[in-house]
Amino acid sequence: MAAEPLSAHALEERLDELLDPVLSSRRTATGLAGTIAALARELQDFILHWAAVIARSNPEMAYQFAAAAPQALARLDLAAAEAWIIEAMDTYDRDGLYRGSAVFKNVAEFSGFLHANAAAVSFEDIARVLQLFICGLAGRRLRLDTATNSYTDTETLFLQSRMALFPTQEENFLVYKAMATLLWAQGRFGTFNADLDAVCKNYADPGRALELLGTLETIRLEACIARTLPGLAREMRKLSDGQPADSRCIPLTTPSATVSDSIALLGQVYADMAPAHYSYMPALRPEQAATVRKARIAKEKDEFQSALAQLIEEKDGSGTAQPQPGERFSIQASGIGAGCELTLDGEPVAPPENVSQLMDSILQDLGEIPDDYLTAAGDGGYRQNQRSSQDPADVWKGIYHEEGAFFYNEWDCKRHHYRKNWCVLRELDVHPGNAAFIDATLARYAPQVMQLKRTFELLRGEDKLLKKQPYGDDIDLDAVIAAYANMKSGMELSDRLLVKRHKTERDLAVMFMVDMSGSTKGWINDAEREALIMLCEALEVLGDRYAIYGFSGITRKRCEIFHVKRFDEPYNDMVKSRIAGIQPQDYTRMGAAIRHLTTLLNQVEARTKLLIALSDGKPDDYSDNYRGEYGIEDTRQALLETHRAGIKPFCITIDREARDYLPYMYGPVNWTLVDDVTQLPLKVADIYRKLAT
Amino acid sequence: MTSKTAPLHAKVLKPESHLIEKEPYYESVGDEIALFDAAYASQIPVLLKGPTGCGKTRFMEYMAWRLKRPLITVSCHDDLTASDLVGRYLITNNETVWVDGPLARAVRCGGICYLDEVVEARKDTTVVIHPLADDRRILPMEKRGELLQAPKEFILTMSYNPGYQSVLKELKQSTRQRFIAIEFSYPAADLEKKIIATETGVDPEIIDKLIKLAHMTRNLKGNGLDEGASTRLLVHAARLMARGIAPHTACNGAIAEALSDDPEMLRAINELASSLF
Numbered sequence: 001m002a003a004e005p006l007s008a009h010a011l012e013e014r015l016d017e018l019l020d021p022v023l024s025s026r027r028t029a030t031g032l033a034g035t036i037a038a039l040a041r042e043l044q045d046f047i048l049h050w051a052a053v054i055a056r057s058n059p060e061m062a063y064q065f066a067a068a069a070p071q072a073l074a075r076l077d078l079a080a081a082e083a084w085i086i087e088a089m090d091t092y093d094r095d096g097l098y099r100g101s102a103v104f105k106n107v108a109e110f111s112g113f114l115h116a117n118a119a120a121v122s123f124e125d126i127a128r129v130l131q132l133f134i135c136g137l138a139g140r141r142l143r144l145d146t147a148t149n150s151y152t153d154t155e156t157l158f159l160q161s162r163m164a165l166f167p168t169q170e171e172n173f174l175v176y177k178a179m180a181t182l183l184w185a186q187g188r189f190g191t192f193n194a195d196l197d198a199v200c201k202n203y204a205d206p207g208r209a210l211e212l213l214g215t216l217e218t219i220r221l222e223a224c225i226a227r228t229l230p231g232l233a234r235e236m237r238k239l240s241d242g243q244p245a246d247s248r249c250i251p252l253t254t255p256s257a258t259v260s261d262s263i264a265l266l267g268q269v270y271a272d273m274a275p276a277h278y279s280y281m282p283a284l285r286p287e288q289a290a291t292v293r294k295a296r297i298a299k300e301k302d303e304f305q306s307a308l309a310q311l312i313e314e315k316d317g318s319g320t321a322q323p324q325p326g327e328r329f330s331i332q333a334s335g336i337g338a339g340c341e342l343t344l345d346g347e348p349v350a351p352p353e354n355v356s357q358l359m360d361s362i363l364q365d366l367g368e369i370p371d372d373y374l375t376a377a378g379d380g381g382y383r384q385n386q387r388s389s390q391d392p393a394d395v396w397k398g399i400y401h402e403e404g405a406f407f408y409n410e411w412d413c414k415r416h417h418y419r420k421n422w423c424v425l426r427e428l429d430v431h432p433g434n435a436a437f438i439d440a441t442l443a444r445y446a447p448q449v450m451q452l453k454r455t456f457e458l459l460r461g462e463d464k465l466l467k468k469q470p471y472g473d474d475i476d477l478d479a480v481i482a483a484y485a486n487m488k489s490g491m492e493l494s495d496r497l498l499v500k501r502h503k504t505e506r507d508l509a510v511m512f513m514v515d516m517s518g519s520t521k522g523w524i525n526d527a528e529r530e531a532l533i534m535l536c537e538a539l540e541v542l543g544d545r546y547a548i549y550g551f552s553g554i555t556r557k558r559c560e561i562f563h564v565k566r567f568d569e570p571y572n573d574m575v576k577s578r579i580a581g582i583q584p585q586d587y588t589r590m591g592a593a594i595r596h597l598t599t600l601l602n603q604v605e606a607r608t609k610l611l612i613a614l615s616d617g618k619p620d621d622y623s624d625n626y627r628g629e630y631g632i633e634d635t636r637q638a639l640l641e642t643h644r645a646g647i648k649p650f651c652i653t654i655d656r657e658a659r660d661y662l663p664y665m666y667g668p669v670n671w672t673l674v675d676d677v678t679q680l681p682l683k684v685a686d687i688y689r690k691l692a693t
Numbered sequence: 694m695t696s697k698t699a700p701l702h703a704k705v706l707k708p709e710s711h712l713i714e715k716e717p718y719y720e721s722v723g724d725e726i727a728l729f730d731a732a733y734a735s736q737i738p739v740l741l742k743g744p745t746g747c748g749k750t751r752f753m754e755y756m757a758w759r760l761k762r763p764l765i766t767v768s769c770h771d772d773l774t775a776s777d778l779v780g781r782y783l784i785t786n787n788e789t790v791w792v793d794g795p796l797a798r799a800v801r802c803g804g805i806c807y808l809d810e811v812v813e814a815r816k817d818t819t820v821v822i823h824p825l826a827d828d829r830r831i832l833p834m835e836k837r838g839e840l841l842q843a844p845k846e847f848i849l850t851m852s853y854n855p856g857y858q859s860v861l862k863e864l865k866q867s868t869r870q871r872f873i874a875i876e877f878s879y880p881a882a883d884l885e886k887k888i889i890a891t892e893t894g895v896d897p898e899i900i901d902k903l904i905k906l907a908h909m910t911r912n913l914k915g916n917g918l919d920e921g922a923s924t925r926l927l928v929h930a931a932r933l934m935a936r937g938i939a940p941h942t943a944c945n946g947a948i949a950e951a952l953s954d955d956p957e958m959l960r961a962i963n964e965l966a967s968s969l970f
Contacts, residue, residue, distance in 0.1 A: 136910065
């Protein structure tokens with residue numbers, strides 16, 4: 001039996017509570033409650049549930065949702081409505097309140113998408129395939145991202161987040177593919193090598209001029225695609241339902257046509273040609289492209305000249321590199337993608353891979369490598385270093401940037417979806433600490449370290465002599481004698497007469513993830529550092545590959561991973577002083593840390609991979625409600641991802657209440673509690689021994 | 694078709710007495726033939742570096758034919774022991790009999806011993822070739838208490854793919870510094886075209902497209918692929934097409950599926966192929 005619908009009054013009370021921060025005397029929940037009261041109880045509950053979830057992120061979004069929901073639920077079923085909410089929240093996460101609430105307001109646009117729901121293709125599903133496809137087409141490295149319209153700024157290809165124009169998935173994917181290829185072609189075949197903005201401003205209606213120019217460029221680029229990718233061109237023709245192009249456009253389809261031909265033609269056709277609208281036709285955004293292009297040209301000139309200086313250094317031998325007057329380099333470009341021949345002092349030089357890519361990119365922008373590029377950068381301080389201006393530590397000085405950072409999704413248990421690229425994570429070095437700490441620890445635990453080393457020595461893979469083998473290096477005399485006797489007594493002769501040396505090699509990579517949150521301050525931190533030292537001593541004996549990283553951070557924008565020891569780094573004094581330098585930092589946003597370390601572990605080849613966390617408590621962060629259920633669910637989700645990647649996670653904790661949440665996150669057996677902190681250094685190596693054998 | 698069925702058994706060849714009689718098809722990409730000749734004359738072992746399927750093995754066959762020496766190939770694997778190379782005692786008829794391993798046989802007959810993918814072998818195994826690879830040119834046969842002195846016709850060669858970025862698959866310095874190294878890479882487009890044309894005889898237009906596809910997959914190296922499509926894969930695809938298989942099917946079978954198991958990568962490669970054909 002369906003429950004009774006809630007009354008307008010009851011609804012208003014609930015909404016007042018949820019939306020309190022954005023309500024005022026002039027904006028009350030009465031109107032909302034009135035509309036929602038007319039709905040069935042099931043729908044009311046749905047709205048209230050999601051309004052509460054959304055209000056956790058932003059109350060204004062929740063208000064917009066509650067306002068739009070009754071109308072939306074009239075058109076969408078609950079599953080589709082959920083997709084609509086997630087789409088709006090993703091937009092909000094990415095582009096802020098204005099864009100996010102626009103999605104709520106434009107239900108019509110969204111439900112339009114969903115009419116062809118079964119055949120719709122979402123960007124997310126095909127992003128990787130398209131990314132690989134575009135990467136295969138070559139040229140410069142291009143990123144893909146979503147936007148409301150498809151366009152490119154010459155480094156990122158923006159595509160719509162969903163495609164449902166055609167009745168089948170194949171066709172919708174093809175639209176994506178065609179769009180991405182055309183955007184790639186805009187960069188590849190030099191659409192932005194002229195100042196399109198200035199050209200269009202000369203016309204009475206610059207908007208129309210730009211649209212027409214887009215049409216002309218599409219015709220030109222389609223011809224380019226037809227020459228290089230005939231198969232795709234054939235498929236694209238199916239989508240464009242073969243509208244015959246204006247006969248005036250035919251010159252654009254010749255191989256020699258460039259963007260200036262399109263610009264010239266624009267003057268002739270401006271008066272009477274209608275801009276075409278193919279399903280896959282991308283828009284032109286000259287202003288964005290110009291900004292990105294300008295920055296890139298300057299950067300690449302600099303890089304190219306530095307690379308040339310390096311080539312001279314290699315040729316002349318280091319130390320004597322003095323840029324000599326006059327041209328030492330000359331270049332013979334045989335076209336984009338075909339490579340260039342670079343000569344130094346009349347001799348051809350083979351440029352390294354990255355320089356070839358650079359030359360290719362410069363050719364795409366400028367059509368040639370201008371002469372002034374060929375002067376190598378001089379020594380001295382002039383050579384700009386792009387990296388140094390983007391020091392990760394700047395974030396703390398208030399200069400916020402996302403350069404060099406890693407992005408990770410985060411699981412929102414309320415929404416039951418990932419928040420995309422939600423956490424911004426940086427890898428920092430631990431500031432080396434006082435090595436005296438190491439010596440003190442080793443002195444204090446000297447007998448225990450000896451004991452540990454001996455135990456671990458026993459575990460080391462040793463040669464085993466396997467007897468009675470069918471194949472092997474040498475004859476097993478015992479087996480031969482036994483077999484001889486057997487044969488004499490009329491029994492069958494065994495073929496297992498050889499011995500074989502079998503070396504059991506440990507093929508194991510282990511990642512230690514150390515909690516560096518503020519709560520470890522004091523003796524927990526000391527115990528952690530001591531435990532790491534003991535562990536390293538033991539692992540050096542065993543010969544397993546291991547890495548150590550610390551984690552901490554504050555808010556999703558400042559997740560931090562502290563590098564102590566990489567897999568390929570030896571256990572040396574530097575590593576030791578980094579261990580000594582592990583200091584308590586801020587909070588414990590575990591999800592992002594687990595995801596990052598999983599990525600690192602994935603790059604290592606080993607039969608068994610372990611991710612061992614040393615922790616003192618629950619996941620926790622300063623804002624975003626990370627504390628509590630949200631954080632636990634996100635950490636659990638991150639650990640599930642780790643599991644799926646074939647890595648075994650394990651947690652060593654000193655939190656006595658761990659029993660309440662760790663089994664849920666790690667599974668019933670993949671954690672252990674060391675309830676006496678002073679025992680941590682002694683126990684950790686022991687726990688490792690049990691785990692890894 | 695003749696009614697005679699093909700023989701039901703393969704030809705049995707003894708590698709140490711088998712000489713390659715027909716000239717193997719090999720297209721020189723640089724001065725590698727001259728370099729190998731000189732190394733052979735100076736009795737210095739040779740290391741062939743390069744990605745898979747770029748012609749290392751074919752080059753060895755060609756050189757064996759050119760120098761008129763038997764070619765003894767050992768495919769190395771991680772369980773290859775020193776006895777597998779040198780030899781071991783076996784028991785027959787109440788007595789132990791010494792059986793030479795391939796390396797010892799190659800030394801005895803003054804042939805070319807080719808250790809294919811040598812990094813795969815265990816490090817302790819590769820060490821047995823050291824005395825053979827420097828100017829001593831001897832193969833110690835510990836179990837027999839003998840030293841086998843290599844005749845001047847013998848040469849040791851091995852191949853190695855530096856593309857594997859695993860630290861476990863590094864060649865020891867003491868091993869690699871005994872060799873002259875010849876680097877192989879994919880041939881330039883024109884040469885690759887000629888090679889595929891000679892090997893398969895398909896339409897030049899199809900070969901152009903195949904080569905474009907190969908370059909596209911080589912662009913994907915490091916972005917999900919460990920290696921791009923090698924010349925060998927192109928030859929396979931072209932052979933399938935020459936037998937009337939549709940280009941998409943041929944590229945999927947011979948190139949995409951051979952390169953990866955990742956469904957998204959397969960789809961991307963197939964999309965690239967279908968853009969071309």
